Structure formats: structure tokens, C-alpha cells
Amino acid sequence: MISYHSKPSSLASRMRRAAFALQLFCFLFTHGAIVDQAARLRQFSSSRLEIQCHHKDNKVHGRSHVDRATTNISPQPQDGLKEADKVSELPGQPGPAVFDQYAGYVTVNSTAGKALFYYFVEAAQDPSTKPLVLWLNGGPGCSSLGGGAMLELGPFFVNSDNKTLSANKYAWNNVANMLFLESPAGVGFSYSNTTSDYNNTGDSSTAADAYTFLINWLERFPEYKSRDFFITGESYGGHYIPQLANTILSNNKMANARVINLKGIAIGNAYLDDNTNTRASMDYYWTHAMISRETHQAVQQHCGFNGTYTGDCRTAISAANNELGVIDPYNIYASVCYNASDPQNLHGSAANTDPCAPYYIQSYLNRPEVQKALHANTTGLKQPWSDCSGIITPENWKDAPVSMLPSIQQLISSELSTWLYSGDTDSVCPVTSTLYSLDILRLPTNSSWRAWYSDDDQVGGYVVGYKGLVFATVRGSGHMVPTYQPRRALTLFSSFLQGRLPPE
Structure with missing residues (x-):
């Protein structure tokens, strides 16, 4: 267990402490400790500033922003695959589910043997009347199954015994059909049989593969082809989501049809602009x-x-x-996990959330009976399941725009419903970063800044409506909004789907 003493006051002591902390981070990352979406994004951000553990000239390369439209894709036959993907019940599930759930693979490149893994849960009530929503976690290189589905907004959470599940009262499939995608190949259960694919991954290829996935997934689930479709996510989803959305719009335009019926996007604590984000964190x-x-x-x-x-x-x-000390910079008032084998060993948690939960999820998803139930092809994987890939890392990420604001502007110009929201206790993709980005966009205000409320009559946060964009804060939430403020997150998500500002 890590113990604390009073903080050294001398500069030399502080520098020794800082050097030890950096060495400890490098050791943990190299030797297999859990690296979650939060730690991965911070690693990515540091690599952009050339501050790296191993001092190698292998930083992620920025590029001028271009949204490249994918050429028209003909979906591959999907006969019988939907039925094969149905999950009868997950191990440790708390009783029969009132909704259907599916898991499996969609091949995005048959020549390379590249396949992306998905987990899909239909709405708990009247799924035929509910929209389809794709959730993408960030990283880059982190799992939407372990992060989004099992830690944040899916129907089940993993208990501390690593074997059983509990129901999530505020799951987003209360109001939508939720699709979670592990992307790109090399993340989670997704894989490629062509090893070089792992060394040639970046924003562009990730968007292209995600688009190919969607075209084929909709062929497998044809009842959703004309359904209203939304994309949501967080963190480095600030890159993934705008690029995928613009790819969809470009291909719809080329086909002169709504091949995918995209209605809107919503990104939480988005990583949008290198310079703005770094300045905002310091402030x-x-x-x-x-x-x-x-x-x-x-x-x-x-x-x-x-x-x-x-x-x-x-x-x-x-x-x-x-100077931050040993804190969770993605929720500055929450506790950190000191001992995953003793969930009671928490120190002043600011939310009703177990900071050791990522360890339970990793253990659960590496259980053979769980992988069998999810139809995971573990023989194609080069590593055990982990929240963030040890193969797809910031060091070998090939392309990433320095700023996504031109892409956001492009979506606004296309009149696509665009929402940004920020938990206000995240210091790494802080609310100030989104505010600085909005200053750059210089959008006219349609609806003045005001408080919004959840159904418990408490202030859920604050919201402002711009021409073409809505920005909302979520009070008392860290980087992963549905984890730290599940009730408020569900209220905000419902408002987004309805196309109106959250309640006054």
C-alpha cells in the first residue's frame, strides 16, 4: 500500500519525488498494471509535448486536418450472423434480462483478416421505437466494452468478486438501443491477422474501419437501417466521433441517400485541440x-x-x-485505488463509485466462460483483454489532427445536432478546455447560460445553446460522466436524443 508523509518543502526534495513518480508511472505502464482510458489520454497528451518515459523520438505526429470520405462500400453477406451473435445470458448476470443482447465480430477487411468486436443491448422497453446509438471510448486505443458498457452506462456492472454482475439503474438502454464498438483492431477483443495493421493505425484508418463496421452491422441488423442514429462517447472520442460523423455525411452525399441515418453527436470531456487542452489544464x-x-x-x-x-x-x-500528488486527475475529488483486492480500502471517495472497478472488469472479461458467452475469438488475440491496448499505443499512433475544431465546424455547417458536455471535476480534459474551444468557434448564442435540473430537483449542471451546438456541464462529475453522475448523465442523454435542452 502507498503511504503518505508530509510534503517535502525543498525544491530538491520535490524534484526527487517527481522523478520517483515518473519512474513509477513508467514501471507500471511497462509491467502490465491497468492503463485505463484516463491514463492513456494523459500519456497521449504528454507524447504530443515530447514528454515521454523513454525519451524516444517516437511522438504521435500531428497533421493538417482533412476529413477523408470513404469510398462507397458494398456490405458483405450477413445471413444468420445476428442469430449466432445473440447472448443468452452473461455469467453472473442478476437474473434474466428484459432486453436482448448480442456480441460478436464484424469483418472490416477480409484480406487482412481484420475484425472489430461489438456488444449490443437493445432498449429495455419498446426497442422498435427507440433510436440506435453508437458509443465510443477514447484513449486512443481503449475499449468501449470495458469502459463504456461495464464501467459507465451499460446494463451491468462487475462486482468486486470479479464473477457476478449487478444491474445499472441508470443504464442508457433505458432510452435507446446501445451499440458498443471496440476500435481500432488491437483494442479489447478486436484483432487483425495482419500484424502490420497494428503499426499503421491512426485517426483516418480508425474512422474508415468504423464506417465499414457500421455498413456491415446494419446489414446484419437490417431493422435498424432507417432508424435514427446517434454517435456518443468521450475523451479521445473528440477525435473519433467528428471524423466518423463527417465520413458518414460525406458518403451519404456521394450516394445521394441517407445510407446511415445520422441525426446527431454528443461528446463528453472531449479532447479537441492540443494547445487549448494543455493551456486549459494548467489554468x-x-x-x-x-x-x-x-x-x-x-x-x-x-x-x-x-x-x-x-x-x-x-x-x-x-x-x-x-505538484498534483497522488490523485485521480480525471476526478480531482475522488479516491484512487490502492488495493484492488480490498475494495473497502478507499479513502474519502467523492462519489458512490469504486475506483478499483477497472480491475474487476479486467478479471471478469478474461474469464473463459465470459469470453465464450460473448463469442470472443481469443485465439486471434495477441494479448489478454485489457481496458487499453498494449499494441495500439500513443507511440505508434500514425495520424491525429492538432485540432478537431475545423471538423466540429464542418458538422455544424451540415446542420447536424452537435452537443459537447463536460464533467466539471476533470482536470485533464477540463470544462475550461471546451470553453476555450467555444471561444475559437465564435458561435452566436441562441439560448443564454442557465442551470439545468435532474429529476431529483438538484442542479445537474449548466447549459448554453449556440447556433448549431449545445454545451452543457455536469455538476460534480469527473471525466467519465455516466460513472460519477449516472442520474444526471441519463437526464442529459435523454434531452440530447429528444433534441431539446435539459430541464429548467
Whole structure:
């Protein structure tokens, strides 16, 4: 167990402490400790600033933003595959489900042997009248099954015994048919038989493969072809979602038809712009009393946040990160997991959430009976299931725009319903980052800033309506909004599907 002593006051002591913390992070990452979506995004962000554990010149490359439309794709025959994918019951499930659930693979490149894994749960009531919603977790390289479905908004959570499940009262399939995709290949149960695919993955190929997946999945589930379709997600989904949405719109335009009936997107705590996000995190630290005045002043003095990060700037940013101590920067008031084998060993959790839950999920999804029930092809995998891939990492991610704001503007111009929402206790993709991005977009205001309420009559957060975009905060939530504020998340999600602002 990690123990705490009073913080050293001398600069030398602080630097030794910082060096130890960096070494510990590198050791844990290299030696198989859980790296979840939160840790992965921070690693990605650091690689963009050339602050890496191993000091290699292998940073993720930025590029000028271009949304490349996928050429027309002819779906492959899917006869009988829907029935084969049906999940009768998950091991440890708390009784029979009142909804149908499915899991399996959709081949996106038969030549390469590349297949993406999905988990699909129909709405608990009247699924034929409910929209279809795709959920994408971020990373890059993290699982929408372990993160989205089993930690955040799916129908079941994994209990601390690693074997049984409990029902999620605020599951999003209360109001929609929910589709969770593990993407790209190399993430979770998704795989490719062509090893080189893992070293040639980036934003563009991920969007193209996700589009191919959808075209074929809709062929397998033809009753959803004309259904209203939405894409939601969080974190590095700020890259995945706009690019997939623009790919869909481009292909609809080329086909002169709604091949996919896309109606809107919603992204939580989105990673949208490298420079804006880094500046916003530093300001968030300072305004939440997490770093010293001197450190924040050093950041302001040495960093222009304009794409060029000098040695003095990187040193100041590193000092700011080192002053945070052992906290969860993705929910600054929550506890961290010290001992996954003892779930009672928590310290002042700010939410009714077990911070060790990712360990339970990893153990559960690596149980042979669970993998069999999910129709997972473990013989094609190069690693056990994990929340974030050890194969698809920030170091070998091939392309990522420095800013997604042109892509967001493109969606707004297409009159697609576009929502951004932010849990306000996340310091890594903070609410300030989205606000700074909105300043850049310079959208006219249609509906003034106001509080919104959940069905418990408590302020759920704040919302403002712009021309073509809605922005909402979720009060008291960290990076993964449905995990930390499930009731408020479901209220916000329902409002998004209905196309109206959350309740006054």
C-alpha cells in the first residue's frame, strides 16, 4: 500500500519525488498494471509535448486536418450472423434480462483478416421505437466494452468478486438501443491477422474501419437501417466521433441517400485541440488550488500554447503535473485505488463509485466462460483483454489532427445536432478546455447560460445553446460522466436524443 508523509518543502526534495513518480508511472505502464482510458489520454497528451518515459523520438505526429470520405462500400453477406451473435445470458448476470443482447465480430477487411468486436443491448422497453446509438471510448486505443458498457452506462456492472454482475439503474438502454464498438483492431477483443495493421493505425484508418463496421452491422441488423442514429462517447472520442460523423455525411452525399441515418453527436470531456487542452489544464489546476502560484506563473511566462513548446515551457508544465500528488486527475475529488483486492480500502471517495472497478472488469472479461458467452475469438488475440491496448499505443499512433475544431465546424455547417458536455471535476480534459474551444468557434448564442435540473430537483449542471451546438456541464462529475453522475448523465442523454435542452 502507498503511504503518505508530509510534503517535502525543498525544491530538491520535490524534484526527487517527481522523478520517483515518473519512474513509477513508467514501471507500471511497462509491467502490465491497468492503463485505463484516463491514463492513456494523459500519456497521449504528454507524447504530443515530447514528454515521454523513454525519451524516444517516437511522438504521435500531428497533421493538417482533412476529413477523408470513404469510398462507397458494398456490405458483405450477413445471413444468420445476428442469430449466432445473440447472448443468452452473461455469467453472473442478476437474473434474466428484459432486453436482448448480442456480441460478436464484424469483418472490416477480409484480406487482412481484420475484425472489430461489438456488444449490443437493445432498449429495455419498446426497442422498435427507440433510436440506435453508437458509443465510443477514447484513449486512443481503449475499449468501449470495458469502459463504456461495464464501467459507465451499460446494463451491468462487475462486482468486486470479479464473477457476478449487478444491474445499472441508470443504464442508457433505458432510452435507446446501445451499440458498443471496440476500435481500432488491437483494442479489447478486436484483432487483425495482419500484424502490420497494428503499426499503421491512426485517426483516418480508425474512422474508415468504423464506417465499414457500421455498413456491415446494419446489414446484419437490417431493422435498424432507417432508424435514427446517434454517435456518443468521450475523451479521445473528440477525435473519433467528428471524423466518423463527417465520413458518414460525406458518403451519404456521394450516394445521394441517407445510407446511415445520422441525426446527431454528443461528446463528453472531449479532447479537441492540443494547445487549448494543455493551456486549459494548467489554468484548471491553478483555479482549483492544485498548484502553486509560482508554478502557474512559470507556465504563463514560458508557454505560448501555440504549437511550439520550449524546454522552459515543458519544464514548467512538468512541474505543475508533479505538484498534483497522488490523485485521480480525471476526478480531482475522488479516491484512487490502492488495493484492488480490498475494495473497502478507499479513502474519502467523492462519489458512490469504486475506483478499483477497472480491475474487476479486467478479471471478469478474461474469464473463459465470459469470453465464450460473448463469442470472443481469443485465439486471434495477441494479448489478454485489457481496458487499453498494449499494441495500439500513443507511440505508434500514425495520424491525429492538432485540432478537431475545423471538423466540429464542418458538422455544424451540415446542420447536424452537435452537443459537447463536460464533467466539471476533470482536470485533464477540463470544462475550461471546451470553453476555450467555444471561444475559437465564435458561435452566436441562441439560448443564454442557465442551470439545468435532474429529476431529483438538484442542479445537474449548466447549459448554453449556440447556433448549431449545445454545451452543457455536469455538476460534480469527473471525466467519465455516466460513472460519477449516472442520474444526471441519463437526464442529459435523454434531452440530447429528444433534441431539446435539459430541464429548467
